[in-house]
Amino acid sequence: MSKTPQNFVIAIVGPTAIGKTALSIKLAQHFNSEIISADSRQFFKEMAIGTAVPSKEELSAAPHHFIQHKSIKEYFSVGDFEREAISKINDLHQKHPIVVMVGGSGLYVKAVTKGLDYFPEVDANIRENLNLQLENSGLIPLQEQLKTLDLEAYNTIAIDNPQRVIRALEICIGTAKPYSSFLTNSEKNREFKTISIGLSADRSMIYDRINQRVDIMIANGLLEEAKSLLPYKDLNALNTVGYKELFAYFEGESTLEFAISEIKKTQDALQKDNLLGLEKTTQLLGSIMRLTLKPS
Numbered sequence: 205m206s207k208t209p210q211n212f213v214i215a216i217v218g219p220t221a222i223g224k225t226a227l228s229i230k231l232a233q234h235f236n237s238e239i240i241s242a243d244s245r246q247f248f249k250e251m252a253i254g255t256a257v258p259s260k261e262e263l264s265a266a267p268h269h270f271i272q273h274k275s276i277k278e279y280f281s282v283g284d285f286e287r288e289a290i291s292k293i294n295d296l297h298q299k300h301p302i303v304v305m306v307g308g309s310g311l312y313v314k315a316v317t318k319g320l321d322y323f324p325e326v327d328a329n330i331r332e333n334l335n336l337q338l339e340n341s342g343l344i345p346l347q348e349q350l351k352t353l354d355l356e357a358y359n360t361i362a363i364d365n366p367q368r369v370i371r372a373l374e375i376c377i378g379t380a381k382p383y384s385s386f387l388t389n390s391e392k393n394r395e396f397k398t399i400s401i402g403l404s405a406d407r408s409m410i411y412d413r414i415n416q417r418v419d420i421m422i423a424n425g426l427l428e429e430a431k432s433l434l435p436y437k438d439l440n441a442l443n444t445v446g447y448k449e450l451f452a453y454f455e456g457e458s459t460l461e462f463a464i465s466e467i468k469k470t471q472d473a474l475q476k477d478n479l480l481g482l483e484k485t486t487q488l489l490g491s492i493m494r495l496t497l498k499p500s
Contacts, residue, residue: 211297211396213240215317217307218403220471221413225258227403228306232266237300240289241270242308242316245444247285248276250433253426254446256417266304276433276441286315290394297396317400319392326378334370335438349373354382364473366443414471421446422464430454445470 214231216224232239241247245255249272257272269292274280289305293316296303307313314320338346346369351358353376361383362368372383430450433442437451446467453463 210301212302213293213305213317213396213398214302215242215305215307215313215398215400216403217310217313217400219405219410220256220474221417222403222405222410224306224403225262227401228304229262229266232304235300235302235304237302237304238267238269238296240293240303240305240316241268242285242289242305242312244282244285244308244312245441246271247274247280248272248441249274250276250436251429251441251447253421253424253429254444256421276436276439282312282315283320285312286320289316294395303396313400317394317398319390319394321387321390323375323386324379326374330374330378331370334373335440335443338366338370339438343369346370346373350376350383353377354384356384357382360384367440411472415468418446418464418468418471426450427460445474 216228216231218224228239231237243255245251246257247270248255251257252272258268263271270285270289293303293305305313305316334346343364343366346366347358347363350363350369350373354372357372357376361372375381375383375386426446427450430447431454433447434451434454436442437448442448442451449458449463449466449470452458453460458466
């Protein structure tokens with residue numbers, strides 16, 4: 205009996221504006237394959253400009269999946285993504301031995317490659333109350349609350365990401381157990397092998413690219429896009445960089461110049477964390493091939 209050919213997923217991770225999309229397209233074309241997007245911000249069809257959704261030319265260069273397939277009004281969790289992405293990958297492997305996946309956060313990539321830990325359902329009112337605390341008092345009190353309830357989670361999750369903090373807190377409060385106690389790190393069996401590629405670069409190079417990208421977003425209509433979404437600003441999907449800063453401007457809390465500078469500053473801080481976090485991503489994904497880009 206002949207051995208069944210091995211299927212692969214090539215997972216590309218790295219900070220914003222480093223060139224993950226371009227690399228994923230080149231790999232998909234080379235292997236005559238298709239691309240799974242694991243960027244949770246790009247799932248939503250109302251958020252095109254502020255999430256740097258691939259251009260029409262890029263989308264036509266290779267088939268993409270999980271790009272603008274949901275509305276911000278729809279709930280779509282990382283668990284939902286895991287189930288749907290695995291189903292799609294299994295379908296694609298019927299005709300392509302290699303599928304390309306591009307992140308996105310390490311969490312969404314890990315959900316596909318290794319699976320997620322199980323968390324019990326908790327009362328939705330807990331998250332609503334935590335979101336109100338975030339809106340009224342900011343992130344620091346929530347961080348301190350998590351530090352008290354679960355020091356291990358405080359030291360390991362992306363503590364500057366409000367949704368990660370709120371997720372950990374709602375589990376702590378809803379179950380009366382530490383969030384970290386549910387992290388088993390047990391891997392699910394997958395019918396494919398993963399090849400992980402992590403892109404990195406000098407921070408100043410990424411910062412320049414981020415500034416350019418934000419300026420292009422503004423020129424392409426980010427203000428108009430964000431203004432159209434202002435009535436939905438309390439939705440989780442919109443609690444993200446590039447939108448929340450402009451919502452504050454629209455509501456008279458800042459000037460436009462300050463809002464744009466905050467977008468750039470926040471993006472830069474996130475990418476600093478992402479560069480430092482490649483080691484954490486390595487822990488999530490296992491072995492990872494690191495490629496460092498140099499200025500041309």
